[in-house]
Amino acid sequence: MLSEGLIVLVRSIIAFITLFIFARLLGKQQISQLTYFDYVLGITIGSIAASLSVDLDSRAWPHWVGLATWTVCVLLVQWLVMKSSAADKYFSGEPVIVISDGQIMDEAMRKSRFTVSELLEELRHKDVFELSEVQYAVLETDGKLSVLLKPEYRNATIQDLQLASPAGNMSLLLIYDGMIVEKNLQLSGKKMPWLKQQLKSKGIKDLSEVFLASYHLESNTLYIDQYKDKNKTADPQLI
Amino acid sequence: MMSKVMNYILPITLLVFFILVMNSGDFLKQPRGSQDNVIHYLNQVENEIKQQEWDTALQEHQNLSAAWDKIVPRIQFSVEKAEINKVNVNLARLKVFIEVNDHNAARAEISEIREHWDNLNK
Numbered sequence: 001m002l003s004e005g006l007i008v009l010v011r012s013i014i015a016f017i018t019l020f021i022f023a024r025l026l027g028k029q030q031i032s033q034l035t036y037f038d039y040v041l042g043i044t045i046g047s048i049a050a051s052l053s054v055d056l057d058s059r060a061w062p063h064w065v066g067l068a069t070w071t072v073c074v075l076l077v078q079w080l081v082m083k084s085s086a087a088d089k090y091f092s093g094e095p096v097i098v099i100s101d102g103q104i105m106d107e108a109m110r111k112s113r114f115t116v117s118e119l120l121e122e123l124r125h126k127d128v129f130e131l132s133e134v135q136y137a138v139l140e141t142d143g144k145l146s147v148l149l150k151p152e153y154r155n156a157t158i159q160d161l162q163l164a165s166p167a168g169n170m171s172l173l174l175i176y177d178g179m180i181v182e183k184n185l186q187l188s189g190k191k192m193p194w195l196k197q198q199l200k201s202k203g204i205k206d207l208s209e210v211f212l213a214s215y216h217l218e219s220n221t222l223y224i225d226q227y228k229d230k231n232k233t234a235d236p237q238l239i
Numbered sequence: 240m241m242s243k244v245m246n247y248i249l250p251i252t253l254l255v256f257f258i259l260v261m262n263s264g265d266f267l268k269q270p271r272g273s274q275d276n277v278i279h280y281l282n283q284v285e286n287e288i289k290q291q292e293w294d295t296a297l298q299e300h301q302n303l304s305a306a307w308d309k310i311v312p313r314i315q316f317s318v319e320k321a322e323i324n325k326v327n328v329n330l331a332r333l334k335v336f337i338e339v340n341d342h343n344a345a346r347a348e349i350s351e352i353r354e355h356w357d358n359l360n361k
Contacts, residue, residue, distance in 0.1 A: 001311050001323070010316055014257045021250045056320040059360070061261040 004056060011060050015053040018064065019045070022071040026078070037077075037091060045070050092141045099137035102150075112139055123147065174222070175213035188215045198222045264317035264360025268310055275309040281352060288337065288345050296337045296345075304330055318359045326355045 022045070045067060052063035080087040096108045098119060109119070119137070122145035128134060133153040138146045172184040174195060185195065195213075202224055204210060212225040270276035280303035287296035307330060311323055329352045336345035 001308075002315050004320070007315055007320070010260075014260070017253055018257060021254060024250075058321075059261070059264075059317065059319050061258075061317070064257065064261055 007056060008054055011056075012053040014060060014064070015049045015067075018052075018067060019049045022067065025071060026074055038074075041070065041074055045074075095141060095146075096139045097136060098139050098145070099131065099134045099147075101136075102132040102134055104131070108139075114139055119145070170217045171214045171223070172217065173212070173214050175207060175210045175224075177212075178208040178210055180207065184215075188217070190215065195222075199224070261317050262360065264314045267313040267317070268356075268359055270306075275306045277303065277306045277310055277356065280306050281349060281356075284333070284337075285346070285349050288342060288349070291340075291342065293337055293340050297334070300330075300334055300337055304334075314359060322355055322359055326352055329355065 048063055048066045048070065051058075052060055052067060055063070077087075077091055081091050082088075096105075096112050096114075098105050098109055098112070098114060104116065104119070109116070123129070123131070123134070123137070126145065126147045128147055128149070133149055134147055135150045136148040138148075140146055172188045173181050174185055174188065174190075175181065180192075180195070185192070199207070199210065199213075204224070204226065209226055209228065210224060211227050212223075214223050215221075216223065268277070270279070280299055283299040284296055284303055287293075287299055307326065315323070329348050333345055333348040333352070336348060
């Protein structure tokens with residue numbers, strides 16, 4: 001008989017890769033817009049994967065079917081939510097206004113089971129320490145609080161100050177790990193001879209010497225980071 | 240083409256492979272030669288017990304245990320460990336019942352082994 005460790009190893013690999021594929025299938029929503037329902041789903045799916053991995057007293061297959069079924073259910077819900085706004089409201093809930101013009105909306109708070117201390121804590125996370133400064137506070141479906149301050153308490157923007165806006169900060173990665181990123185080179189509108197010329201001017205003879213090179217679109221400059229660092233160790237005087 | 244392979248073909252191939260591994264028990268418990276035919280040796284043991292040929296029954300029991308030991312590593316990834324353990328216990332008890340010439344108890348153990356055998360991968 002093979003050792004239990006080996007069986008767990010194989011089943012864990014099956015569970016890990018399956019979970020990875022299913023998580024990719026579910027998309028980024030699972031991570032970036034974690035609603036309470038998604039959170040519970042994540043725990044359930046994780047729990048089934050754990051059983052698939054180490055519960056040797058039952059076959060791997062029923063756990064795998066459970067994992068697949070839950071994933072399909074989530075996909076179905078995601079599809080429904082995409083297709084119908086009514087389904088979206090039903091599954092994800094609706095954002096709730098909890099502060100309006102500095103006043104706490106007690107009824108909305110009670111329905112959302114959101115306490116005043118939680119509200120104040122979320123406000124402090126947003127650097128708001130005074131309720132009267134808030135024009136609107138909205139409790140989002142993922143449990144986060146969005147806050148709109150009254151105009152007099154908002155930070156001044158470049159537009160408010162009527163200043164000229166600086167150029168954007170877009171950079172394209174042209175070389176990574178000694179390999180040219182062809183797609184970005186095309187996007188930058190530059191050609192290979194230009195890139196080679198730039199490298200040559202920095203004393204770089206071969207691409208393999210370059211760890212990373214990024215091209216800044218607005219300033220038309222190339223940032224190069226070589227494998228052979230000039231400063232091998234940090235100067236203790238500077239730390 | 241490469242992204243198509245990575246995004247679709249590789250994951251689907253892996254999932255299909257996993258499904259086959261997890262359901263391979265019924266296929267892999269079938270004999271690949273004459274030495275690993277569990278059902279054949281189980282029938283042999285049963286016949287010898289019916290005829291009260293206890294010495295031969297004990298020899299056939301050894302063959303049966305050897306056949307089972309060959310099957311177990313093949314099916315371990317797809318069947319319940321508890322089911323394997325139950326068959327191991329049945330085989331150990333069957334040996335003792337043969338040694339003490341207990342016809343009824345030995346037949347009952349054989350019946351239970353058959354039941355567990357059928358339940359593997361179910």
